[in-house]
Amino acid sequence: YGNGLDRVPPALPRRLRALVLPHNHVAALGARDLAATPGLTELNLAYNRLASARVHHRAFRRLRALRSLDLAGNQLTRLPMGLPTGLRTLQLQRNQLRMLEPEPLAGLDQLRELSLAHNRLRVGDIGPGTWHELQALQMLDLSHNELSFVPPDLPEALEELHLEGNRIGHVGPEAFLSTPRLRALFLRANRLHMTSITAEAFLGLPNLRVVDTAGNPEQVLIRLPPTTPRGPRAGGP
Structure with missing residues (x-):
């Protein structure tokens, strides 16, 4: 929390269940940044500097256990692609979203809460x-x-x-x-x-x-x- 990080730390423990990095300076999510932590159930990257063009469409592909994703307070102009289908909660408030399309939400038939405020x-x-x-x-x-x-x-x-x-x-x-x-x-x-x-x-x-x-x-x-x-x-x- 507020550690001035500009990227997701490398070499995270494989058995990590929760990764909480709000109020940092993370500006990009690459295809392999989260690949080493497939057991994550909670990911919080709220209030960073993520822009849609710098969130890879395969950034979340290994996170099949993920239930809670918080991307509030970033600079996203559209919904990220490739969201884990097991999500229960998705927080996208306080971004710059200007459009919603079906494709990014496809398969999210277990989602219970969605914030687009x-x-x-x-x-x-x-x-x-x-x-x-x-x-x-x-x-x-x-x-x-x-x-x-x-x-x-x-x-x-x-x-x-x-x-x-x-x-x-x-x-x-x-x-x-x-x-x-x-x-x-x-x-x-x-x-x-x-x-x-x-x-x-x-x-x-x-x-x-x-x-x-x-x-x-x-x-x-x-x-x-x-x-x-x-x-x-x-x-x-």
Whole structure:
């Protein structure tokens, strides 16, 4: 942590399970930098200087046991290729991501949590089918991007969705058709007004418990279908 390293140290122990190197100066990941540690389950390279052009597409190929990957706070403009298919948690917040495509996320059918907060994503930058293979994803954080509406075709298993700090001004009746298990929705600090969320938006969401709409230009009217067993909490004053 904060040791001024400019590369992944060589000759790491083969049986290493966790490699934690945040707040250093690592600017590149080569094809063999992590090849000697195939047993890693946790890799933390947050707040380094990694740029997309300098992360080799085979950098993670030997890390079949990896479950947690933290690349937050780097200079990535696109998702790394060749991510280990056994990942459960992927942290990519506070990068410079401008596009999402299906290929880097292909095969990540065990991923539970994905953070893409504090990037530069717009809805048009999210390619069709991007979420298709994320069948186990329960938490998605897209807060503090440049989204103007709820991205379509979100993963069916999703339970927690963070969209706070975007530019969303309207939530239509089809916004959550693909996410019937949704429990918590965060829309704080967008551009919503009193009637910006249509009455049908939450139909088919029987598990919804939290809807946070604080910090918008007006207090937002939350309408729940009468069949919902328990109403969500409207967040904040």
